[in-house]
Amino acid sequence: MNPYDKAARYAAKQLDAEGFLRWLLGHALDHWRWTGWLDAQTLPFPGEPDRRSDTIAAFERTAGDGPPAAVVVEFQARPQGDMLERLAEYVLRLRRERPAQLQPRVPYEVVGALLNLTGAPQTETWTMTPPDFGEAGLQFRVRVRTLREESATATLADIEQGRIARCILPWVPLMRGGDQAEVVEEWKRLAAAEADPKHRGDYGGLAKVFAELAGRSEVWRTGLEGWNVEVSQVVLEWQAQARVEGEARGRAEGVAQEMARGQAAALGLQRAQLLRLLEAHLKAPLPADLVALVQRQSDLMVLDRMFDQALEATTLADVRAAFGLV
Structure with missing residues (x-):
């Protein structure tokens, strides 16, 4: 408890x-x-x-x-x-x-x-x-x-x-x-x-x-600083436990925030790299639905797989088929 x-x-x-x-x-x-x-x-x-x-x-x-x-x-x-x-x-x-x-x-x-x-x-x-x-x-x-x-x-x-x-x-x-x-x-x-x-x-x-x-x-x-009153030992122990839990929660939240920021940065970089590859590979402006598909992808492993598929594709039709766009 x-x-x-x-x-x-x-x-x-x-x-x-x-x-x-x-x-x-x-x-x-x-x-x-x-x-x-x-x-x-x-x-x-x-x-x-x-x-x-x-x-x-x-x-x-x-x-x-x-x-x-x-x-x-x-x-x-x-x-x-x-x-x-x-x-x-x-x-x-x-x-x-x-x-x-x-x-x-x-x-x-x-x-x-x-x-x-x-x-x-x-x-x-x-x-x-x-x-x-x-x-x-x-x-x-x-x-x-x-x-x-x-x-x-x-x-x-x-x-x-x-x-x-x-x-x-x-x-x-x-x-x-x-x-x-x-x-x-x-x-x-x-x-x-x-x-x-x-x-x-x-x-x-x-x-x-x-x-x-x-x-x-x-x-x-x-x-309450300087509010000198006698506090029971058990309550003092709960205070100490609460401080430890609060500090741990703060550290965990800080780590989670840093991880979230890192994840967002990695996703943004991967999406940008994929779009640049597609533009260079196809030598033509990318369709809006293809750009939107890449921008809303939030899984780094999926983006990595899409990058490999883009390397193998030779035409826009190949890319659309590989990405599941009909």
């Missing part, structure tokens, strides 16, 4: 679980009471056989008028196209296998919630409804929150007014506007009001981890 997933789970469970769930699930908690986290260590997450979900929140109806519910909370550090499908599978398996509970004969009503740490908004619904089978099919809907769509400024204002719990502070670097120096300053003011020094330290440590994920580490490192 990468440091961002670890940090997300820690932030959800160890700071103020009920405050986090109220923010994530909204008005659902007007009718449900959180009772704790379920143990599902025997049930691996689909596609990740070595991972067990440890963020399954259990709820009971405040009115006592229905069975208990469970919410599988998943965090997505990077977009994954099959996440909703895997989450749907896990929800059904969790309901069927019935994790430990006070009333084992009463199954949980299980739903899913997904917190997108990065990436664009995604659909809340996964469906599998092939055409022409009437209404047969499957549909699964989850609660989705995408942090890049959340306003950092509005979130801080809500925290100050008490509408959102202070435990949401670590997530602010991932929000829209979370790269602004004035946001960091307001964040520090609100975080300083936290009475628990351990939580206060974790707010800063986790914010740095998430800032690394968002590519905003510089503004947060600078803004």
Whole structure:
């Protein structure tokens, strides 16, 4: 599990679980009471056989008028196209296998919630409804929150007014506007009001981890410089891992960019050489469709083969036939 997933789970469970769930699930908690986290260590997450979900929140109806519910909370550090499908599978398996509970004969009503740490908004619904089978099919809907769509400024204002719990502070670097120096300053003011020094330290440590994920580490490192608070050792380890991953990602992106530039230059050179060869070989202007064919070719091996074919051709008709132009 990468440091961002670890940090997300820690932030959800160890700071103020009920405050986090109220923010994530909204008005659902007007009718449900959180009772704790379920143990599902025997049930691996689909596609990740070595991972067990440890963020399954259990709820009971405040009115006592229905069975208990469970919410599988998943965090997505990077977009994954099959996440909703895997989450749907896990929800059904969790309901069927019935994790430990006070009333084992009463199954949980299980739903899913997904917190997108990065990436664009995604659909809340996964469906599998092939055409022409009437209404047969499957549909699964989850609660989705995408942090890049959340306003950092509005979130801080809500925290100050008490509408959102202070435990949401670590997530602010991932929000829209979370790269602004004035946001960091307001964040520090609100975080300083936290009475628990351990939580206060974790707010800063986790914010740095998430800032690394968002590519905003510089503004947060600078803004929190000299903000002397005690940070738990485990959060410090995640910070170090996040920095290493961020540096590696930056190096990989740099290498990829250099490779792409080199590939583009090689393609341009090969195309130009092929066109010059054809003009010299045929001693006539080249037809537009032939030039277009060469210019849109993006495979160096194919261009190399075309070069050999051009050398062997004696007429324009030979070239067109060899290149597949009729």
